[in-house]
Amino acid sequence: MKFSFDRYKKHVEYVLGFIVSYYILILLLTVFYPLEINKEYSTIVLSRNNSLLHAFLTSGDKWRMYTELEEITPELKSAIVFKEDKFFYYHPGINPVSVARATVNNLRKGKRTSGASTITMQVARLLEPKKRTYFNKLKEAFRAIQLEMLLSKDEILQLYLNLVPYGSNIEGVKSASVIYFGKMPDHLSIGEIAALSIIPNRPLSLKPGYNNDYIENERNKWLNRYREAGLFESKFIEDAMKEPLTASRREIPRLAPHLCYRLKTQYPNENSIRSTLNTEIQCQSEKIVKEYIQRLYFQNIKNATAIIIDNATREVLAYIGSADFENDEDGGQVDGIQAVRSPGSTLKPLLYGIAIDKGIITPKMIITDVPVCFAGYEPENYNEKFNGLITIENALAGSLNVPAVKILSEISPQILINKLIEANFYTIKQQKDDLGLSLVLGGCGVTLEELAGLYSAIANQGIYKSLKYKNSQDETITRTILSKESAFMITEILTQLKRPDFPVHWENTMHTPKIAWKTGTSYGRRDAWSIGYNKNYTIGVWLGNFSGEGVPELNGADKATPLLFQLFNSVDYNSPKDWFIIPDELDMRYVCSQSGKIPGEFCNDLIIDYYIPGISSNETCTHLKKVFINADSTISYCTSCLPETGYKTALYPNLAPEIITFFEENNIHYLKVPPHNPGCERMLSGSKPVITSPIHENEYFVNVSDSMEIMLSCHTANDVDNVFWYINKKFYKSATAGVNIFFTPPEGKVEISCSDDKGRNTDIIIYVKHTSF
Numbered sequence: 001m002k003f004s005f006d007r008y009k010k011h012v013e014y015v016l017g018f019i020v021s022y023y024i025l026i027l028l029l030t031v032f033y034p035l036e037i038n039k040e041y042s043t044i045v046l047s048r049n050n051s052l053l054h055a056f057l058t059s060g061d062k063w064r065m066y067t068e069l070e071e072i073t074p075e076l077k078s079a080i081v082f083k084e085d086k087f088f089y090y091h092p093g094i095n096p097v098s099v100a101r102a103t104v105n106n107l108r109k110g111k112r113t114s115g116a117s118t119i120t121m122q123v124a125r126l127l128e129p130k131k132r133t134y135f136n137k138l139k140e141a142f143r144a145i146q147l148e149m150l151l152s153k154d155e156i157l158q159l160y161l162n163l164v165p166y167g168s169n170i171e172g173v174k175s176a177s178v179i180y181f182g183k184m185p186d187h188l189s190i191g192e193i194a195a196l197s198i199i200p201n202r203p204l205s206l207k208p209g210y211n212n213d214y215i216e217n218e219r220n221k222w223l224n225r226y227r228e229a230g231l232f233e234s235k236f237i238e239d240a241m242k243e244p245l246t247a248s249r250r251e252i253p254r255l256a257p258h259l260c261y262r263l264k265t266q267y268p269n270e271n272s273i274r275s276t277l278n279t280e281i282q283c284q285s286e287k288i289v290k291e292y293i294q295r296l297y298f299q300n301i302k303n304a305t306a307i308i309i310d311n312a313t314r315e316v317l318a319y320i321g322s323a324d325f326e327n328d329e330d331g332g333q334v335d336g337i338q339a340v341r342s343p344g345s346t347l348k349p350l351l352y353g354i355a356i357d358k359g360i361i362t363p364k365m366i367i368t369d370v371p372v373c374f375a376g377y378e379p380e381n382y383n384e385k386f387n388g389l390i391t392i393e394n395a396l397a398g399s400l401n402v403p404a405v406k407i408l409s410e411i412s413p414q415i416l417i418n419k420l421i422e423a424n425f426y427t428i429k430q431q432k433d434d435l436g437l438s439l440v441l442g443g444c445g446v447t448l449e450e451l452a453g454l455y456s457a458i459a460n461q462g463i464y465k466s467l468k469y470k471n472s473q474d475e476t477i478t479r480t481i482l483s484k485e486s487a488f489m490i491t492e493i494l495t496q497l498k499r500p501d502f503p504v505h506w507e508n509t510m511h512t513p514k515i516a517w518k519t520g521t522s523y524g525r526r527d528a529w530s531i532g533y534n535k536n537y538t539i540g541v542w543l544g545n546f547s548g549e550g551v552p553e554l555n556g557a558d559k560a561t562p563l564l565f566q567l568f569n570s571v572d573y574n575s576p577k578d579w580f581i582i583p584d585e586l587d588m589r590y591v592c593s594q595s596g597k598i599p600g601e602f603c604n605d606l607i608i609d610y611y612i613p614g615i616s617s618n619e620t621c622t623h624l625k626k627v628f629i630n631a632d633s634t635i636s637y638c639t640s641c642l643p644e645t646g647y648k649t650a651l652y653p654n655l656a657p658e659i660i661t662f663f664e665e666n667n668i669h670y671l672k673v674p675p676h677n678p679g680c681e682r683m684l685s686g687s688k689p690v691i692t693s694p695i696h697e698n699e700y701f702v703n704v705s706d707s708m709e710i711m712l713s714c715h716t717a718n719d720v721d722n723v724f725w726y727i728n729k730k731f732y733k734s735a736t737a738g739v740n741i742f743f744t745p746p747e748g749k750v751e752i753s754c755s756d757d758k759g760r761n762t763d764i765i766i767y768v769k770h771t772s773f
């Protein structure tokens with residue numbers, strides 16, 4: 001017993017010794033010949049539902065797509081293993097039985113056959129293609145053993161499926177599956193799997209699309225073998241046999257090219273990038289935009305971009321970077337969504353929203369829309385007309401420029417700039433030191449992506465979150481840009497349909513989606529914008545030419561908005577069922593219709609307005625003032641000259657100087673306070689205005705090419721509220737006492753008069769020479 005045990009022990013030692021030295025040898029060889037698996041794969045970009053949007057050739061012009069482990073279905077796995085290497089799961093990389101058999105065959109027939117190749121050895125060969133010599137065969141065997149030591153069986157099979165050639169420049173089962181069957185490998189039928197398993201051995205004679213009947217025959221032979229081996233249930237084999245082979249080389253999809261290129265650049269190390277795009281919405285929108293521009297092309301409007309955002313998740317569902325990617329002539333490959341353009345009026349809703357949160361304005365508040373000069377900057381409205389007095393809501397809906405600049409100058413451009421930076425406007429961050437009041441009229445550069453992100457924040461109760469393009473993108477920022485009350489008021493204003501920027505020709509002919517939207521047209525009519533939202537989606541649209549060429553017909557209302565409406569109708573035809581609800585903290589109150597302020601003692605025309613308790617201004621209306629006048633309403637009195645009898649009181653509009661100027665200039669009738677009692681002691685004792693600039697009888701050189709202006713400035717008595725300036729006896733402007741105004745005088749002798757609101761007057765003369773240097 002003892003003897004035989006020793007002998008047995010010795011055998012064990014031999015075997016163990018052999019295995020140990022075998023592994024030591026392989027490890028030693030690995031140090032000198034390390035295994036390198038660095039194959040480049042085609043980048044593919046997928047939709048949110050994992051359908052293929054776009055694929056890119058490798059740098060060697062191959063279609064070599066990376067098959068994920070989970071895409072290798074049990075059916076695919078067993079069919080391939082059955083066909084290529086039945087003992088794949090049992091051998092250590094080389095199959096000694098088939099090596100022996102092949103060697104015998106080779107010796108007997110005197111030629112080399114490849115029968116001994118395991119899947120692992122094939123992988124070794126695909127990783128390092130070499131001439132077929134005995135030495136290389138040996139090297140392959142070594143590599144195969146190495147592979148087996150370093151990788152799992154599934155990983156080796158995955159490598160095989162990724163590299164196996166399918167003829168031409170197609171490599172790997174995923175590329176073949178996409179190109180020949182238009183589907184991902186995990187969606188292949190058993191018939192398709194069988195067809196794909198036989199092509200790699202004879203890629204020239206079995207070329208799908210050329211001799212499909214022959215391939216079908218060959219496929220069915222293998223399906224029969226599958227059946228005999230009991231690989232699949234008989235009924236599946238039956239179905240597969242009947243399945244006609246429709247394979248042929250098809251075009252790889254090229255959807256959303258701009259975003260796909262962008263993602264490929266952004267994630268250079270990912271073979272497969274899953275985007276947030278919705279294939280159906282992307283397809284439809286691409287088509288709508290392309291056809292829309294085809295109709296406008298003859299007007300010289302050659303490009304358009306659009307972006308569609310899911311408001312709940314901020315995921316981008318459609319990304320149309322140009323009207324036609326294939327159109328080289330008009331820069332189709334330019335990604336217009338990231339192009340920096342002038343926003344026109346599209347930043348106004350944010351400005352009004354900020355002003356609401358600062359308590360300065362509410363929707364029914366009255367603001368003046370008259371020509372004004374803000375430190376040398378004189379904004380004009382789009383139609384070059386002014387409205388005098390207008391509500392905040394109409395000023396925003398009508399996209400008036402003067403009220404917007406007025407509000408911006410009140411809150412200061414810096415506040416708006418900071419908000420834009422908070423809302424991730426990278427472009428604004430870059431330009432922040434060069435921006436002024438014109439910012440809100442488009443005097444800056446932004447991208448469609450930034451604007452759409454901003455509007456999506458307004459649609460989400462004022463909360464900004466960064467947009468998502470990639471499925472697993474988690475680095476997001478969240479910032480409150482507007483209060484939910486303010487966001488709601490802005491939405492209400494932007495939802496009204498009675499507005500000057502409603503597209504002509506649209507009204508009665510087509511379905512108008514219920515959305516909040518704002519248009520914009522940049523200076524020189526180079527950019528037309530329309531950005532809208534409902535509860536579900538935000539859609540941004542830009543139209544123009546990538547060359548920057550302006551077009552007289554281009555504007556946000558008539559050109560960009562119809563496209564916005566079409567896109568909304570295509571993604572969300574009947575959305576309004578789920579509209580925004582009034583936030584709890586938003587309240588309503590009665591205000592005076594003449595000012596939008598809390599009704600004062602004389603206000604009797606009241607209307608309802610939204611306000612934010614504790615935030616919105618509680619200023620009382622003073623739109624009227626009480627004045628003592630004589631019986632014929634020809635003289636007004638103050639308390640010092642009020643007679644004992646024979647007077648009455650009357651209410652007169654309490655107008656701001658700029659509005660008086662506007663009414664006077666435009667011959668608009670308004671109720672004027674009668675001149676003050678000429679016998680009034682205060683009138684006689686109070687000093688008349690003293691003009692401090694310009695200086696009486698001085699000569700002034702005015703550089704007209706530089707639009708130089710002269711300041712009008714005066715001192716007044718304490719009882720004066722407003723002064724009125726006249727140039728050469730013609731009314732020029734009124735001003736609050738103590739406020740300087742500017743003017744460009746005509747050439748020659750100029751008479752300047754200043755009267756105060758008590759009727760006291762001063763005249764001076766200056767001499768003006770125009771220069772142009």
Ligand SMILES: [Zn+2]
Nearest residue numbers: 592603621623
């Ligand atoms: Zn009032």
Ligand SMILES: [Zn+2]
Nearest residue numbers: 637638641680
């Ligand atoms: Zn008086």
